[in-house]
Amino acid sequence: MVSLVVEDGTGLSTANTYVSQADATIYHGKHLYATDWTSASSANMNIALTMATRMIDDHFSFEGKKVSDSQALEFPRHDIKDRSGYLIDATTIPTALKNATAEYARWLIQSDRSAEEGETGFKNLQVGSLSLTPDPGDRKSTIPDIVMKMLAPFGRPFGGMTAKVTR
Numbered sequence: 001m002v003s004l005v006v007e008d009g010t011g012l013s014t015a016n017t018y019v020s021q022a023d024a025t026i027y028h029g030k031h032l033y034a035t036d037w038t039s040a041s042s043a044n045m046n047i048a049l050t051m052a053t054r055m056i057d058d059h060f061s062f063e064g065k066k067v068s069d070s071q072a073l074e075f076p077r078h079d080i081k082d083r084s085g086y087l088i089d090a091t092t093i094p095t096a097l098k099n100a101t102a103e104y105a106r107w108l109i110q111s112d113r114s115a116e117e118g119e120t121g122f123k124n125l126q127v128g129s130l131s132l133t134p135d136p137g138d139r140k141s142t143i144p145d146i147v148m149k150m151l152a153p154f155g156r157p158f159g160g161m162t163a164k165v166t167r
Contacts, residue, residue, distance in 0.1 A: 002046040009091040011071035017049045017101065018056075018075065018093050024049060024102035037106040048105035055108075056101060059143055062155035067091075083153040100150035107144045 007015035019027075021042065028034035037045070057074045064079035067090050075097060080088045088094050148157060 001043045002050055004046050004049060007071075007073050007075060007093055009076050009089075009093055011066070011068040011076055013070050013072050015072045017053045018073065019049060019098040019101045021045050021049060023098060024105060027099055027102040028106060031106075034106065036110045037102075040109050044109060045105070048108045049101065051108055052101050052104035055142065056097075056104065056147075056151065059157050060151060060155045061158055077154075080154055094154065096150050097154065100147045103150065104144065104147045107147070 002016075004017050004021060005012060005014045006017055006020045024045065025037070028037040031037075040048070053073065060074070062074050062077060062080070064077040066074065067076045067078060075093055076090050078090045080090075080094070082088055082094065082096070143157060
């Protein structure tokens, strides 16, 4: 079982999540569609929280800079503002980040959003006179839209809308 080490705002070198299982459960207690979370085992909740944290850190370019070069996670950070433009104390983990981590963890329990989809991405793929018709609705994004919106004040996702083309 994965043991959680919750980042407390001091820049822990061993932290592996932004939110505790207890706080994530409180967050989901206010969520209408929380069944995936509430029916998961404690072990799977911990795995989902660490995976969500890792994927958030790996898929986002955050504003400001890390408090310490020895901290395990991307937060805490200096020079981060909330959605109203107020500076966030560098010794705290923003509530929106904790909530986004809990939300993403629920989505990860629901389905594997990191799996490669294979030959998806197009409604039509023609060889003669090369005709590509993208199908944006055929795959789920790695990071759910709601999580991206929750994290928007702190940075932006790496990359953009791309499609794999092979010859």
